[in-house]
Amino acid sequence: MHNSEDEFWNTSSHSGFSFDDEDEGFAASTSSDILFKVAPELSSGLPIYALISKTSLDFILNDIVSTYQTAAPTVEDTIRRMINGHNFNLSAYIRFNDKIKLLEKALETCDANVIIKVILFLKATLKSNIFYHQLSKLKMAVKHYAHYLLMRSQFDGVADLYMATGNSFNMKHLYYLIGQGVTNKSILSKKLEQFTMEHLQRTYTSDDKLEMYDHINLIKFQNEHNCYAKSVVSQLAVLFKQELTNHKGLEKSLEFKKIFKIDEMAYDWTLLNVLASMTLWMHINDMFLKNNWLNKKRVLKTSISPGVFLLGLSRHNPPKDVLETFLSCISDIEKALEIANKLQCHTFIIQSYVSQKDRLALLTYKEKVPFQSSDYCLIDSALQCSIKQWKN
Numbered sequence: 410m411h412n413s414e415d416e417f418w419n420t421s422s423h424s425g426f427s428f429d430d431e432d433e434g435f436a437a438s439t440s441s442d443i444l445f446k447v448a449p450e451l452s453s454g455l456p457i458y459a460l461i462s463k464t465s466l467d468f469i470l471n472d473i474v475s476t477y478q479t480a481a482p483t484v485e486d487t488i489r490r491m492i493n494g495h496n497f498n499l500s501a502y503i504r505f506n507d508k509i510k511l512l513e514k515a516l517e518t519c520d521a522n523v524i525i526k527v528i529l530f531l532k533a534t535l536k537s538n539i540f541y542h543q544l545s546k547l548k549m550a551v552k553h554y555a556h557y558l559l560m561r562s563q564f565d566g567v568a569d570l571y572m573a574t575g576n577s578f579n580m581k582h583l584y585y586l587i588g589q590g591v592t593n594k595s596i597l598s599k600k601l602e603q604f605t606m607e608h609l610q611r612t613y614t615s616d617d618k619l620e621m622y623d624h625i626n627l628i629k630f631q632n633e634h635n636c637y638a639k640s641v642v643s644q645l646a647v648l649f650k651q652e653l654t655n656h657k658g659l660e661k662s663l664e665f666k667k668i669f670k671i672d673e674m675a676y677d678w679t680l681l682n683v684l685a686s687m688t689l690w691m692h693i694n695d696m697f698l699k700n701n702w703l704n705k706k707r708v709l710k711t712s713i714s715p716g717v718f719l720l721g722l723s724r725h726n727p728p729k730d731v732l733e734t735f736l737s738c739i740s741d742i743e744k745a746l747e748i749a750n751k752l753q754c755h756t757f758i759i760q761s762y763v764s765q766k767d768r769l770a771l772l773t774y775k776e777k778v779p780f781q782s783s784d785y786c787l788i789d790s791a792l793q794c795s796i797k798q799w800k801n
Contacts, residue, residue, distance in 0.1 A: 541573035685725035
């Protein structure tokens, strides 16, 4: 037993008590306490990149994120779930190629709701230039997205879409859509001017721009004169009616013609139709007939051809004598007779044959007029006249 105790003390890893040991243990304990108390105070002011580089930290974080990611379902499965109204998660598709495939498969479905959801996902997760570039390759995608924006009156978004995808030819159509629902002409003209300045300066030909500026000027004119119509010609007709009803001259309509560069034919045609619609037959004579001092006959005073003028006038069912007055202004008698036949101006035709001393033509035409009518009697009277010298 004694030997065993000696052996224990000689071989044990434990050592006896020593004042030196106590001092060393105290010192070690004290330095450890100081380290743990001071280290946080020193490190609290240091940025994390002082301890680890940004590249290494990003690598570690990405590695951690990747361990929690689950494999995304196939594009076809997701599109199928969208069509059937089941839950789906587009954010699972991170790779660019998968996003483009999503759009292509969505377009194949021809389902507007599915297509728009995918397009909005792409817009939210791709850079704008990449997003528009991919849409420009797929005309149907542009069409669906433009319709989506138009339904929400996001006209600036539509303009950006058209410009970025090479569909600037649609900007003219968009220009006229902006005015829908805007009843205040002053506000409308300002909106159109702003849109024109922002989007159309480098887009259209000079003719297109002139058309749009004329449209804006028309709105301003209407706002100033408190008279509204849908087009320049319609507005001209409104001015004619106002001036003729109030028995005023045509000064305002002539000014309007000058401002909007209305050609003579359009001006005369509008005036003719307004006068005829108001049954102002004498005014039509005054406006469109003049005396020819050479042959003492009246001639048509308009840039409209006689045939078109008479056919336009006949649409308003004027008295026959009004039509015959203008028929007599046509120098080509064969042309006049052709038009008179279309308009069934019997008296004019009968008198023309009588003046030509064409007895056979009268006899032939007698079969075309109603029996015992005034025109029938007129032909009989002409044929029975003994003093008439017929050529046949």
